[in-house]
Amino acid sequence: MLLGRGRFTGDLARTGTLHAAFARSPFAAAQVDAINLSAALTMPGVRAAFTAAELGHPYLLAILERAEFTATRMPLLAGDQVRYVGEPVAVVIADDPYIAEDAAEVVEVEWTPLPAIAGLDAARVAGARQVHRELAGNCLVDLTMFDDDRLEEIFATAPVVVEGVFASARVAALPMEGRACLADWDDRDEQLVIHVSTQVPHQVRSGIAQALGVPERRVRVIAPDVGGGFGLKCVVGREEVVVAGAAMRLRRPVAWTEDRQENLTASFHGHEQRYDVRAAFDAGGRLLGLAAEIDCDVGAYSAFPFTCAVEPLMAATELPGVYKVPAYRARGRGIASNKPPTAPYRGVSRPQIVLVMEQLMERAARRLGMDPLEVRRINMIGPGEFPYTGVTGVSYDEGSYRESLDLAEQRVTAGGWPAERDRLRQAGLRAGIGYSCFSERTAYGTPTMSQRRMRMTPGYDTAQVRMDPSGEVIVTTGTCGHGQGHETTFAQIVADRLGLHPGQVKLRQGDTDLSSYGWGTFGSRSIVIGGGAAARAAEQVAGQLRQVAAHLLEASAADIELTGGSARIRGDAGAAVPISELARVVYFQAHTLPEPLRYGLEGRESFDPPGTFSNSCHAVLVAIDPGTCEIRLRRYLVVEDCGVVINPLVVEGQVRGGVTQGVAAALFERIRYDSDGQPGSATLMDYLAPTAAEICPIDIVHLETPSAHSETGAKGMGEGGTIGAPAAVLSAINDALSDTPVCFGHIPVLPEDLHAALTREGAA
Amino acid sequence: MKDIHLIRLRVNGREHELAVESRRTLADMLRHDLGYTGTHLGCEHGICGACTVLVDGSPARACLMFGVQADGSEIRTVEGLADGEHLSDLQQAFSDHHGLQCGFCTPGFLMLAEAYLSDAASDGTGPTEAQVRELVASNLCRCTGYQGIVEAVLATAWSRRSAGAP
Numbered sequence: 057m058l059l060g061r062g063r064f065t066g067d068l069a070r071t072g073t074l075h076a077a078f079a080r081s082p083f084a085a086a087q088v089d090a091i092n093l094s095a096a097l098t099m100p101g102v103r104a105a106f107t108a109a110e111l112g113h114p115y116l117l118a119i120l121e122r123a124e125f126t127a128t129r130m131p132l133l134a135g136d137q138v139r140y141v142g143e144p145v146a147v148v149i150a151d152d153p154y155i156a157e158d159a160a161e162v163v164e165v166e167w168t169p170l171p172a173i174a175g176l177d178a179a180r181v182a183g184a185r186q187v188h189r190e191l192a193g194n195c196l197v198d199l200t201m202f203d204d205d206r207l208e209e210i211f212a213t214a215p216v217v218v219e220g221v222f223a224s225a226r227v228a229a230l231p232m233e234g235r236a237c238l239a240d241w242d243d244r245d246e247q248l249v250i251h252v253s254t255q256v257p258h259q260v261r262s263g264i265a266q267a268l269g270v271p272e273r274r275v276r277v278i279a280p281d282v283g284g285g286f287g288l289k290c291v292v293g294r295e296e297v298v299v300a301g302a303a304m305r306l307r308r309p310v311a312w313t314e315d316r317q318e319n320l321t322a323s324f325h326g327h328e329q330r331y332d333v334r335a336a337f338d339a340g341g342r343l344l345g346l347a348a349e350i351d352c353d354v355g356a357y358s359a360f361p362f363t364c365a366v367e368p369l370m371a372a373t374e375l376p377g378v379y380k381v382p383a384y385r386a387r388g389r390g391i392a393s394n395k396p397p398t399a400p401y402r403g404v405s406r407p408q409i410v411l412v413m414e415q416l417m418e419r420a421a422r423r424l425g426m427d428p429l430e431v432r433r434i435n436m437i438g439p440g441e442f443p444y445t446g447v448t449g450v451s452y453d454e455g456s457y458r459e460s461l462d463l464a465e466q467r468v469t470a471g472g473w474p475a476e477r478d479r480l481r482q483a484g485l486r487a488g489i490g491y492s493c494f495s496e497r498t499a500y501g502t503p504t505m506s507q508r509r510m511r512m513t514p515g516y517d518t519a520q521v522r523m524d525p526s527g528e529v530i531v532t533t534g535t536c537g538h539g540q541g542h543e544t545t546f547a548q549i550v551a552d553r554l555g556l557h558p559g560q561v562k563l564r565q566g567d568t569d570l571s572s573y574g575w576g577t578f579g580s581r582s583i584v585i586g587g588g589a590a591a592r593a594a595e596q597v598a599g600q601l602r603q604v605a606a607h608l609l610e611a612s613a614a615d616i617e618l619t620g621g622s623a624r625i626r627g628d629a630g631a632a633v634p635i636s637e638l639a640r641v642v643y644f645q646a647h648t649l650p651e652p653l654r655y656g657l658e659g660r661e662s663f664d665p666p667g668t669f670s671n672s673c674h675a676v677l678v679a680i681d682p683g684t685c686e687i688r689l690r691r692y693l694v695v696e697d698c699g700v701v702i703n704p705l706v707v708e709g710q711v712r713g714g715v716t717q718g719v720a721a722a723l724f725e726r727i728r729y730d731s732d733g734q735p736g737s738a739t740l741m742d743y744l745a746p747t748a749a750e751i752c753p754i755d756i757v758h759l760e761t762p763s764a765h766s767e768t769g770a771k772g773m774g775e776g777g778t779i780g781a782p783a784a785v786l787s788a789i790n791d792a793l794s795d796t797p798v799c800f801g802h803i804p805v806l807p808e809d810l811h812a813a814l815t816r817e818g819a820a
Numbered sequence: 821m822k823d824i825h826l827i828r829l830r831v832n833g834r835e836h837e838l839a840v841e842s843r844r845t846l847a848d849m850l851r852h853d854l855g856y857t858g859t860h861l862g863c864e865h866g867i868c869g870a871c872t873v874l875v876d877g878s879p880a881r882a883c884l885m886f887g888v889q890a891d892g893s894e895i896r897t898v899e900g901l902a903d904g905e906h907l908s909d910l911q912q913a914f915s916d917h918h919g920l921q922c923g924f925c926t927p928g929f930l931m932l933a934e935a936y937l938s939d940a941a942s943d944g945t946g947p948t949e950a951q952v953r954e955l956v957a958s959n960l961c962r963c964t965g966y967q968g969i970v971e972a973v974l975a976t977a978w979s980r981r982s983a984g985a986p
Contacts, residue, residue, distance in 0.1 A: 057923035058911040060858020060898035064924065067857035154843065232862045232870060232924040232962050283860070283924030284962050316863040539922030539963050705918045712965030713921060740867035740960070748966035749957035777965075 062281045065236035065253045069311045073238070074103055076299050076312040077156035079146040079163035080322060081138035084172035084394035084733025085187075088136050088145060092164040096148050099162065101155040104306060105148045108133040111301055114267045116292060116360040119511035125197045125365060128188045130357040130397070132267060132294045132301070138167075139187055139356035140396050141735055142322025147298050149310055172394045172733030176330060176353050179391045187356055187392040196354060197365040197390040201372040202448060204383040210345035214336030218419045222412045223802040224782070225726035226328035226353065228737075229401045230745055233283020234314035235323060237296045239303035242276075249276045250300050255285040255536055256292075256576030261568045262512065263292035263360050264300045275300070279566035282538030286717070287401040288324050289538075290578035291359035320743055321735045325727055326401030328353040329367065329408050335416045341424050341431040345383035348375055348412070352405075354390040357397040361512040364390040364398060369508055371405035376446050377413050378457045378495050378671065379435040384447040394733040400578065402717055406779040410494040414783040415801060418790065428787075429465060432493055433458065452495065452669050456759045460673040460695040461493050463757060467693055468675050476690065477677060486680035487690075488794070490787025492780045495671040498772025499584035499765075501664040516664035517581070518572040519589035521550055521597050523657035525643040527621075527636030529554065529561045531593070534574010535586030536566045540774060541706035542582060548702055549587050549768060553594035554601065555618030555635060572660070580670075580772030583702060588663035588767035596659030604638045604653050668763040670771035672696040674715070674780040678788040685807035685814070687723055687789060689752040696776060697759040700769035704758065707773055712754045714777020720746050721778070722785040722803045827891035831856060832900030840887040846880075847871045849887030850897060858898040858927050862960065869959030872928040873897050879935045879958075898927035901934065909979060910934060913972035921963035928959050933973045937980060946981045949974060 069075075079096075093105040108114075108131055115129040134145045146163045150156035173179045173187050179194040187194050211217055239250040248270075254260050257277040265272045282289065295312055303310040314323065330351045336344040350371045354364035368388030375386055417435065421428035437444045442454040468474070473489055480487035497504075502515035519533045531550050535542065547561040554561075564570055574586070598618055605623030606613040615626050623638060625631040639657060646654040677691040694711050701707050724744040728736035737743040762769035782803050789810075790799050798813045823842040828835070831854060840849050845864075850856040850873065862870035864883045871882040874896035901908045907915065910933055920926040936947075936955050947955075952973045956966055 057920060057926060058898075058907060058914055058930070059902050060856070060927055062858070062923050064857075064860065066861070067851070069852070154841075230962055232868065232922065232960065233860070281924075282922065284922040286962070313861075316865065316868075539920075541921070709918045709921055709964060709968065712967050713963045714965075716965035717962070739865055740863050741865070745960055745962070747957035747960060748953045748970060751966055753967055754965060 229288035231284030324399035488791030492783035498580035592661035593659035698773035718781025847882035919968035
């Protein structure tokens, strides 16, 4: 990678590869009356062009098996109707990408524009046009998850009821490499081989097979180096399937690389949510009841395979978080609009629900004149209360919720943050300190995922460990890392169990012909589930090695330990045989071994845990320039507990990158749409991803509470940074404004929001 | 009718002569005509900096230049940093400080920093964290939160400075 020898999908095209470009809708909603490809087809260098009709109207269909869910087809190419700006209506295949783009521009479409449903309010107006004909009220899913009938009584009698509307803007995951694929038909293997920039190769295979009506063995999906995903690439893109279909028809390699405008306007978005919340507290700050209406603008379609219910389901089931909620009601809805579909972007509703709970704690504290950290402590699941079963029935395994908050507060005080806040205020700036406390359920196995009732229920994963005759190892997994350092951490896990050096273990992943069916990398699952399967498979091989060593050393297998590259008899320094020698004997001298020990050193295992909660406390100091209303981070601290840390460098990299994305959502990023459904954030000049200048150094302190639900004791931690940051930043902004009536409940908080609010309150 | 030009340039010290269409970007020409796929395209409108290469020693967005504009130039790409399999000090520092995760933006940051460090070395002053952060703010990374990148560039600057000190 550092040498410039990475192999990303866009690097792989060979001579003779054709290139695809898509003709896309300029309207948020329109009837497609006619499509004329002849101008495109006559352009020199154009080899083919297809509309939905020519492909036989193939589609992707994501299903949640619940009465409250309405399934809607996502056509690979739009047929008689388009539902967002950027929706593809035709594909052009040409000799080079320049020609393909030129030709896509001359695809002639006759449109009849329709009124756009541009957001939650427009979608739910009585008599609103339906984004899909079959979709009453534009509601794709409507789930009342919990409904405690004591709540109205509780709200009527509680000393304090905090009410609020909280919202987060539509954002883009924005991996540095956009989506990309390269498909080619292989006659010899009777297979379409498609390289895709994806987090989930097996689900891409299933999606292609289902949409094109071929058996899965006839499709091989390979994820080469993947330039970031963040959830955008854990769903199946219709363009990938179109390109697969085109390559099968043309029997020629076809490549497609999304440009940044397509990535920002025509791929998948996330996080556009609104919460209408009431929380009752007693006079001592104890939470008595919580009711939430959660609306997610999920765009025009349900993404395959997770469906659009991912965000509302996650929000409704996990809202209580680290706090004890005696009575609870939550209704989560996924509302369709004329905007691109949403994918499970990093954090998936947790950034929002943590923001909501932390703001409720802050606001209750303000009403009661209490310290907001004290209100958090009063309500938090405390030491000695684990495993804790909450009001939603979720069981929280051992964590360090209270300890991480206490430690963060100590570090903040010892680090002189309050004094720095005072100095900044004396210097004429606004300054504030904010905290967020949260846990993150990670490594959802099928016991947990099955509660969602997806037709394709993910959760388990698989690994294979094979030792070669020289004593080195190849591990294959169904997980599919793309920057999370799996090559390092999986090698550590396997090497530990085989007494090898990690350099002797090579991870191979991201190839559906190489790995058993697995679910890829998302939802902070890989180190626990993939790593757990790899640990188990390595244990199988370790057992085989111990038996062979026992045979050669004439000892009991129970007395053999694998360490430092050798099998040794425990307590006998002289009796050892190199592991490479064991491998040589197994493969090349099989006849010298008893029958059960012959023919290979291989393990194959799976792992399917219920899930495990990691937890963190974030603290941040912000300074606001009252003239420009620019909000700057001054200090950032994360106290995190992801159980056993397999590799601190990797964990810290995930935390810092995650925090940066959370800060981005809190302060900078927003995909804008106008009331006609036209996007206003089509370039990186409009969509403001933070640079190094907007981020400050992030200090990290580790706590380690090992998980009992994990083979390695590790908990997932890929999303925590993103989950905790918006709540902490918002608390800090509101602290900086605590001398005014202004109290924000939405993200991002932009300079213009601050200026408008302060002007309105006469506090500018 | 394609508008084709014959151009000559050096890439990482190697002479290339090729026919290139006038509208072809330098990035596409390097990647697809000459095979230097280490240079990546993240936005194709000059914001993200993933495609940064050195043109006659100065960092440039290869997505904003046409290939024909590089006629007669000396180009350096990420493939030209290492000595065979031996990482340069800057590349090693990126590895040591976990300055990369997915690696897609890394070549752009390496080339940006390489140019900066060459300039910084010539005037003999070591950069501060704030100066390096400002430099690194030229490009976008979505994985790391930038801390490892800033640390890697700083560490390289300081070690080059102490190595060069009398």
